[in-house]
Amino acid sequence: MRRECNRFFKIKRQTLGAPLLETFLYISVFGAALGTRIDTLQGVDYVVFIIPGLILMAWAINAFSNNSSSILQQKFQRAIDDQLSSPASPLQSLLAFSLGGFLRGMIVAMLTFIAASILVGIPVENVHVLLPALFLVGFFFAQLGVLVGVRAEQFDDVSFAQTFVLQPLIFLGGVFYSASLLPEPFQTLTHFDPVYYMISLVRYGFLGISEVNVPFSLLVLTLATAALFMLNHRLFVRGYKLRA
Amino acid sequence: MKITDLVKRYPTGTEALRDVSLNIETGEFFGLLGPNGAGKSTLIHCSTGLAQPTSGSIRIFGNDAIDHYEEARLAVGLAPHDLNLDWFLTAEETLDYHGGYFGMPKRERRERTKELLKTFSLTEKRDDRTRTLSGGMKRRLILARALMHRPRLLILDEPTAGVDVELRLELWRYVQQINEEGTTILLTTHYLEEAERLCDRTAFIYDGQIVARGTSSELASEYGVSSLEDAYLELVGRMELSRAKPQEIAP
Numbered sequence: 001m002r003r004e005c006n007r008f009f010k011i012k013r014q015t016l017g018a019p020l021l022e023t024f025l026y027i028s029v030f031g032a033a034l035g036t037r038i039d040t041l042q043g044v045d046y047v048v049f050i051i052p053g054l055i056l057m058a059w060a061i062n063a064f065s066n067n068s069s070s071i072l073q074q075k076f077q078r079a080i081d082d083q084l085s086s087p088a089s090p091l092q093s094l095l096a097f098s099l100g101g102f103l104r105g106m107i108v109a110m111l112t113f114i115a116a117s118i119l120v121g122i123p124v125e126n127v128h129v130l131l132p133a134l135f136l137v138g139f140f141f142a143q144l145g146v147l148v149g150v151r152a153e154q155f156d157d158v159s160f161a162q163t164f165v166l167q168p169l170i171f172l173g174g175v176f177y178s179a180s181l182l183p184e185p186f187q188t189l190t191h192f193d194p195v196y197y198m199i200s201l202v203r204y205g206f207l208g209i210s211e212v213n214v215p216f217s218l219l220v221l222t223l224a225t226a227a228l229f230m231l232n233h234r235l236f237v238r239g240y241k242l243r244a
Numbered sequence: 245m246k247i248t249d250l251v252k253r254y255p256t257g258t259e260a261l262r263d264v265s266l267n268i269e270t271g272e273f274f275g276l277l278g279p280n281g282a283g284k285s286t287l288i289h290c291s292t293g294l295a296q297p298t299s300g301s302i303r304i305f306g307n308d309a310i311d312h313y314e315e316a317r318l319a320v321g322l323a324p325h326d327l328n329l330d331w332f333l334t335a336e337e338t339l340d341y342h343g344g345y346f347g348m349p350k351r352e353r354r355e356r357t358k359e360l361l362k363t364f365s366l367t368e369k370r371d372d373r374t375r376t377l378s379g380g381m382k383r384r385l386i387l388a389r390a391l392m393h394r395p396r397l398l399i400l401d402e403p404t405a406g407v408d409v410e411l412r413l414e415l416w417r418y419v420q421q422i423n424e425e426g427t428t429i430l431l432t433t434h435y436l437e438e439a440e441r442l443c444d445r446t447a448f449i450y451d452g453q454i455v456a457r458g459t460s461s462e463l464a465s466e467y468g469v470s471s472l473e474d475a476y477l478e479l480v481g482r483m484e485l486s487r488a489k490p491q492e493i494a495p
Contacts, residue, residue, distance in 0.1 A: 003341050007332045078328035082389070085292040085322050086345035087314040244254070244286070244295035 004100020008066055019062055019108045020115070023054050027119065030176055041178050042209045048123075051116045052203040053175030058112045059138045060195075063105035064145040064166060067097055068158045071149030075242070084243060090236035094146065098232075102142040109134065122206060129214060130205025136221045137198050141166075143228040150232070150241055169195045180211055197221065245291070245397060245430065250300035252286050252452075260286040262452040264300070268430060270396075273423045275443035276432045279480055283452040284432040285325065288401050292322045304397060318346060321395030325402040325432075327382045329374035335385055336361065336370040339392050346393035353392075360388040363418075380411045387415065397428045404438060416442060436473045446472065448479050455479065 008015040031047030038046040074080035083093060116122050124130060148161045173195030179187055190196050197217040204210035236242070245268040252261040261283050268274045278284050289295035291302050291309055302309040302316075309316035329338060336357055343353035361367045364384040369377060377385065383403070390398060400419065404412040420442060423429050433439055439446050440460050447457035456463055456479070460472040467475040474486050 002344070003330075003333070006337065010332055074330065077331060078324070078326050079330035081294055081322075081324060081328055082330075082342055083345055085294055085317060085320070086342075087317040087347065088345055089314075239296055243293065244289055 001096040001099045001103075004066070004070060004096065005103060007070060008100070008104045015062070015066065015104060016108060016111070019058055020111055023058055023108075023112045024115065026054055027051070027116065031120065041181075042207075044207055044209070045120070047120050048207070049178075049203075050176050051120070051122050052206040053173075053199045055109050055112050055116070055206075056134070056137055056199055056202045057170050057175055059105035059109035059134060060141040060170060060198075061105075061162070061166065062108045063101040063138050063142040064148070065158075065162060066101035066104045067142055067145030068149040068152065068161065069155075070100065071097060071146060072152045072155065072158055075149075075152075080242065084239070091233060094229075094232055094236045097146050097149075098139065098142045098229075100142075101145050102138050105138045105141065109138070123208075124206055125208030126205045129201060129218070132218060133198070133201035133205055133221070136218070136225050137202065140198075140221065140225040140228060143225065143232055146232050147228065147235070150235055153241075169193055172196075173199050175199060178211065194224070245305075245428070246301075246303045247287070247291070248301045248303075250287070250290060250302065251298045252283075252290055252295060253298040260452055261290070261297070261300075264449070264452070264454055266447060266454055266457075268428060270305070270428055271423075271426055273420075273429045273442055273444045274431065275439035275446035276430065276449055277434075277436065277439055277446055277476060278432075278449035282449045284449055285401060286452075287449070288322070288324075288399055288430070288432065292320055292399065293317060318393070319396045321390035321393065321398045323387050323390040323398070323400050323403055325405060327379070327386060329377075329382055329385060331373065331375040334371050334373055335366050335377065335381075338374055338385060338389055342389045342392045348393055356392060356394075360391060364388045380407055383407055383411065383415075387418070391422070395427070397430065398422065400429065400431045400433075402433055403431070404433065404435060412438075436476055440472045448476065450479055 027047065030050055034046065040046065041049040113122070148158055152158050172190065173193045174190060179190040179196060182190060197212050198221060200210050200212040201214060201217050201221065204214055247264055247266040250261050250264040251259070253259045264283070264287060276284050276287065286295060290297045291304070293313060297310060304316040305319050307315040307319070333341065339357040339360055340353050343356060348356070361370050364387065366381060366385060366388065369381060374382065374385065387403065404415055407415070416438070419429060431439065431443060445457060445459055446463060448455050448463070456466055458466065463475045464471055467478040469475050469478055470488055474483070474488055477483050477486055
């Protein structure tokens, strides 16, 4: 895990600086510009409404991209062989890779939260939901990054997953709007997007407003994260696309 | 190291290793020779966890190296043929992290790293990222990394491929020294002179099978020729390339 953290700190302009700038731009463009035309959403200022989703997005995308690109890069250079030929168990290796991205996502999310608190002020209404929800989201996307990194054979595979799967799911999950405002069938379709439930949980944690059943969503997120972790563990035990 | 009936079959159906059995004695300098694609690297990968054998067993100093591999892997240092260094790490970090993967405490890692950087003339490059090192330096760093956790068995997969004469001689001298200090060594190489000079015993691997083993003179005698090189050429069916004088080649 130290190696993973060392890696993203060595390229911090790319791994920490760029996501922060991106989030700042979202707040500026969507919050300041659009916010002047949209007064409030579900009783809160528009700029405040979007911040929980931005924090989730920062954690999710950074956890995912760190793990997927780090694993693929090490596979590509075969540097991963040094770890695979060590006495470390598959569980230890998986946790080390997972937690690297998890921590990077957490750092970016925390910096985003601090910046947002200073710029616009954001409440924390339900910390008992917010913390487990954010940790589960971070760990889920860290696992997803590991899965894509292990399966990937070229850098295009990673960018495809991020650009064509992950980002649409996050954007269409309601980071910048409330699904209840959408016309049919888009409102119903949004309910098939798993990220919608994650955003709703985090928004409930911060703002106390939710469009979903909170305990049920937390339970499903926990089960999905556990299932993904078990799948990855199985891949590491088998050495799928890692060992010959 | 005791390999018994080892089979490695890839999903494509290719059988890279076919019932390979091999016994390397503690403290021995053992060579494995064979043409490209004969199964040398696959054998090494199976022994170090980089490939999953289809069947058979590998025991290293009495410990299972396939299923319950922890003790076996602690005893093995691998210097692969590829320069598989992590570009994000410095030379010093490369050694330090490797020690960490093998459970070495921080203080011991620090001391051992310092010692190896000095031994391999890399002290001045300790803070340089590995991608900026020359080919020779990378090769030395890979050997240092393999030795970091003080393995009792050192596996060298074509360690001198593509290196200049000076570095080759330097590496030979170093591995001979650590062998004399008690480290068992398994060497694969394409340089027959290297095997002849360094190895106590050598095995020929061909088409996934061990076809002969013994000292250089035993192998030459088995093939009815006068040198290890000619024994090898006989094995691969290229005796027309022999540099021996006609009278030295047995009828």
